[in-house]
Amino acid sequence: MKFGRNAHLSGLAGFVVFLSIAVWTVPALASLAIKLAELDTGDVVLQQVELTLPAQDGRSGGVKIGRLKFGEHVWTSVALHCDQMRLADGVLQCRGGQLRGIEGLESAKLTFAVDMARQSLTGEVVVAGGVVAVRQSGKHRLTIDIGSLRMAPLVDLIGRLPVGAQVSGLLNGQVERLGRRWSVRLNASEMAFSDETGMRAAEGLALDVNARAEMLPDANVRWQLKSNWTSGDVFWNPVLLSGGWKFDATGGFGNGLLRIASANLSGPGLDKVEGSAEFDLARRTVTSGELAFNGAELALLVPQFVLPLLVPEQVERWQVAGGASGHLSWDDGMLQAANLELADVGFSYLGQRFRVGPIRGELPWRRGAATRWSIEVDGLRWQSLSFAPFTLVADATERRVALRPARLPLLDGALVIDALSFEHAGARWQGSGSLYAEPISLMALTDALSLPSMQGTVSIAVPGFSVTPEHIGLDGTLVISVFDGYVQATRLSVADPFGLLPRLTADVSAEHLDLAQLTQTFSFGSVSGFIDANVDDLVMARWKPVRFDANVRSSAGDYERRISQRAVENITALGGAGAMAAIQRSVLGLFSDFGYREIGLSCQLRGNVCQMAGLDGAGADDVPFKLVAGGGIPALDVIGYNRRVDWAELIERLQRAIADGAEPIVN
Amino acid sequence: MKPIFTAFVIAACLMSPVVQAQGNLEINTPGISAIKSSMQSRHAQLAPLYASGAVGLTAQGTLAVRDAKAVPLAQRASLNALVAAENADRTKLYKEIANANGHPEWASQVQKTFAQRWIDKAPSGWYIEQGGNWKQK
Numbered sequence: 001m002k003f004g005r006n007a008h009l010s011g012l013a014g015f016v017v018f019l020s021i022a023v024w025t026v027p028a029l030a031s032l033a034i035k036l037a038e039l040d041t042g043d044v045v046l047q048q049v050e051l052t053l054p055a056q057d058g059r060s061g062g063v064k065i066g067r068l069k070f071g072e073h074v075w076t077s078v079a080l081h082c083d084q085m086r087l088a089d090g091v092l093q094c095r096g097g098q099l100r101g102i103e104g105l106e107s108a109k110l111t112f113a114v115d116m117a118r119q120s121l122t123g124e125v126v127v128a129g130g131v132v133a134v135r136q137s138g139k140h141r142l143t144i145d146i147g148s149l150r151m152a153p154l155v156d157l158i159g160r161l162p163v164g165a166q167v168s169g170l171l172n173g174q175v176e177r178l179g180r181r182w183s184v185r186l187n188a189s190e191m192a193f194s195d196e197t198g199m200r201a202a203e204g205l206a207l208d209v210n211a212r213a214e215m216l217p218d219a220n221v222r223w224q225l226k227s228n229w230t231s232g233d234v235f236w237n238p239v240l241l242s243g244g245w246k247f248d249a250t251g252g253f254g255n256g257l258l259r260i261a262s263a264n265l266s267g268p269g270l271d272k273v274e275g276s277a278e279f280d281l282a283r284r285t286v287t288s289g290e291l292a293f294n295g296a297e298l299a300l301l302v303p304q305f306v307l308p309l310l311v312p313e314q315v316e317r318w319q320v321a322g323g324a325s326g327h328l329s330w331d332d333g334m335l336q337a338a339n340l341e342l343a344d345v346g347f348s349y350l351g352q353r354f355r356v357g358p359i360r361g362e363l364p365w366r367r368g369a370a371t372r373w374s375i376e377v378d379g380l381r382w383q384s385l386s387f388a389p390f391t392l393v394a395d396a397t398e399r400r401v402a403l404r405p406a407r408l409p410l411l412d413g414a415l416v417i418d419a420l421s422f423e424h425a426g427a428r429w430q431g432s433g434s435l436y437a438e439p440i441s442l443m444a445l446t447d448a449l450s451l452p453s454m455q456g457t458v459s460i461a462v463p464g465f466s467v468t469p470e471h472i473g474l475d476g477t478l479v480i481s482v483f484d485g486y487v488q489a490t491r492l493s494v495a496d497p498f499g500l501l502p503r504l505t506a507d508v509s510a511e512h513l514d515l516a517q518l519t520q521t522f523s524f525g526s527v528s529g530f531i532d533a534n535v536d537d538l539v540m541a542r543w544k545p546v547r548f549d550a551n552v553r554s555s556a557g558d559y560e561r562r563i564s565q566r567a568v569e570n571i572t573a574l575g576g577a578g579a580m581a582a583i584q585r586s587v588l589g590l591f592s593d594f595g596y597r598e599i600g601l602s603c604q605l606r607g608n609v610c611q612m613a614g615l616d617g618a619g620a621d622d623v624p625f626k627l628v629a630g631g632g633i634p635a636l637d638v639i640g641y642n643r644r645v646d647w648a649e650l651i652e653r654l655q656r657a658i659a660d661g662a663e664p665i666v667n
Numbered sequence: 668m669k670p671i672f673t674a675f676v677i678a679a680c681l682m683s684p685v686v687q688a689q690g691n692l693e694i695n696t697p698g699i700s701a702i703k704s705s706m707q708s709r710h711a712q713l714a715p716l717y718a719s720g721a722v723g724l725t726a727q728g729t730l731a732v733r734d735a736k737a738v739p740l741a742q743r744a745s746l747n748a749l750v751a752a753e754n755a756d757r758t759k760l761y762k763e764i765a766n767a768n769g770h771p772e773w774a775s776q777v778q779k780t781f782a783q784r785w786i787d788k789a790p791s792g793w794y795i796e797q798g799g800n801w802k803q804k
Binding site for chain 1: 738
């Protein structure tokens with residue numbers, strides 16, 4: 001008996017109907033072989049099928065299948081051998097059934113019975129250490145019970161894993177079909193998987209899944225899902241997730257659209273996420289949807305989800321605290337609105353070096369419309385400098401956030417951000433703006449920074465600056481009024497400000513600094529007069545100078561010019577012990593101070609070496625050069641003897657001179 | 668392991684063709700010291716990862732996660748961060764050496780030189796990248 005090549009039957013029910021027609025026509029005791037060219041049940045296609053019934057009930061029989069296709073899988077030369085096969089009263093029974101030709105099922109033991117009249121099937125497969133029991137009644141009822149099924153051979157059976165990938169675990173549960181309704185209850189335990197490199201892996205997973213689906217007459221599907229990931233860890237590079245997550249959802253599917261009518265997600269660090277959405281599966285877009293979350297603990301979620309994605313090399317450097325809630329909505333395939341509420345959020349970088357918070361505020365965003373952000377910042381600390389609480393208000397549009405003028409109180413003054421806006425362009429954010437400082441007492445500032453107390457004020461005027469995560473640049477001039485003169489920095493730029501190796505470049509100049517105040521502040525002895533200074537092409541790496549061309553000169557003008565014995569000693573000591581011995585042979589010890597005509601000193605720093613020059617300009621190495629030209633009575637020249645000085649050693653000597661100067665000195 | 672690390676850096680620097688060409692390569696700026704210090708402090712964490720084969724040395728003078736399975740699952744995110752941080756430092760180191768010597772254009776040559784020296788000086792048992800494949804020394 002042969003069916004045509006294009007004969008199609010409807011699943012197992014069709015197969016049973018076919019058998020009942022075929023078998024009823026032959027005598028019970030005769031050996032029977034039935035051949036089919038092709039049996040297509042939709043998902044399963046069998047070709048060259050040969051069913052052999054035993055001549056006597058209880059003897060062995062079997063089925064041979066030349067080619068078996070299930071989904072994308074194809075097996076050839078498949079055979080089912082039953083130790084005992086029986087056909088009686090329209091019931092075909094197989095005991096001790098064994099399959100050959102299907103890898104993964106070769107050790108499986110099958111027992112089944114097909115009732116032709118009732119069109120029912122009961123069967124049991126002992127496979128992969130577990131049992132799969134199948135019961136089908138008529139065309140509409142199917143139950144599959146799964147008990148302690150090991151996943152590794154199951155995965156082998158269903159589909160090959162990539163080389164090196166592994167799956168293990170136990171599966172229990174039930175799949176039921178009643179007419180158009182399907183329900184699945186599955187429990188996976190002791191589950192683990194890994195790809196070849198272990199960058200996508202899980203261990204100790206325990207997972208419960210309850211799903212229901214109903215095929216509607218209009219070809220749509222209505223479904224609901226409840227899942228509970230109770231324990232275990234998943235590492236999906238670069239995110240590590242631990243169990244404790246629950247996800248429930250209901251929705252539908254049809255016409256290429258996946259609809260989530262309602263969904264709830266909760267887990268460690270996230271109290272609740274609720275949402276609804278419609279996905280266009282072909283376009284892979286959210287056509288419409290709403291999502292709201294609350295109870296987000298940023299201390300858990302940011303290091304887990306945000307930092308590994310944004311700045312994996314700095315995960316350990318940032319610390320985040322506080323909570324957040326928010327809302328997102330999509331329409332026309334695009335995100336249309338978002339709202340983020342921050343509750344006592346704080347973050348710090350490299351311990352306490354940079355710390356912000358607590359912050360409270362609301363950050364709404366609308367596509368094609370302006371919104372206003374309002375943020376209260378109760379604390380901002382950089383190094384040992386603390387800002388008083390302040391409020392930031394910003395206008396946000398689609399790709400731009402513009403801060404309204406903000407006053408950040410600092411010590412007895414304030415930093416005023418005149419303008420600051422951030423724009424998203426070229427897949428990155430960059431900011432620009434201008435700022436100035438209301439005069440801040442330099443004494444308060446130096447005290448706060450644990451620096452020697454200085455008189456004066458800091459005034460900053462920066463008409464333009466730009467900020468990116470990798471760079472801060474100032475277009476204007478930063479001015480500090482100090483020691484009755486002022487110091488100004490231009491072309492100020494900091495590369496990698498938040499990285500390991502911040503690099504500052506600038507040109508610095510100072511005019512008319514009062515040497516008396518300067519030397520007193522640093523306990524360097526006493527020098528009266530005024531100086532001008534230039535530090536051109538300054539490069540600092542990690543806040544230490546690595547290159548500059550510095551030049552210090554007496555200011556022009558008529559003023560008293562005296563230098564104390566102690567100051568001469570300290571200046572000379574910077575040249576080393578040899579220089580000190582030379583000076584001691586002079587008249588230094590006879591007077592407490594001396595007159596001078598001019599001070600001049602330059603240092604070109606290259607590769608840790610300061611190439612020095614004095615009033616007489618550059619010359620050959622080790623040729624004495626004049627740093628202070630004497631004048632008046634008594635007068636004394638201060639001479640340098642070594643033009644090439646190790647920078648670190650020079651700083652050490654300077655620090656030693658300042659430290660010594662802290663002691664009482666009798667001039 | 669720190670002496671080994673330091674030896675790597677010095678050996679890599681001194682054996683560099685750049686050094687041979689210039690005679691004196693500056694490797695002692697504050698920036699380079701900062702990077703070396705950062706790398707040294709990380710090396711104690713990286714050493715067992717080299718030994719276990721979790722991390723290997725690439726032909727580009729960086730590190731790569733070769734077999735994360737050698738590390739407990741709960742530590743694999745840290746492993747990633749550690750490798751990313753080390754690579755960020757190494758990239759900065761190569762640039763900084765070139766900059767410190769007044770030749771930013773040397774950066775790629777410095778990187779190539781270091782890459783080869785890291786591999787040459789790696790102890791046996793560590794994994795190195797050769798011809799696009801991992802090989803155990």
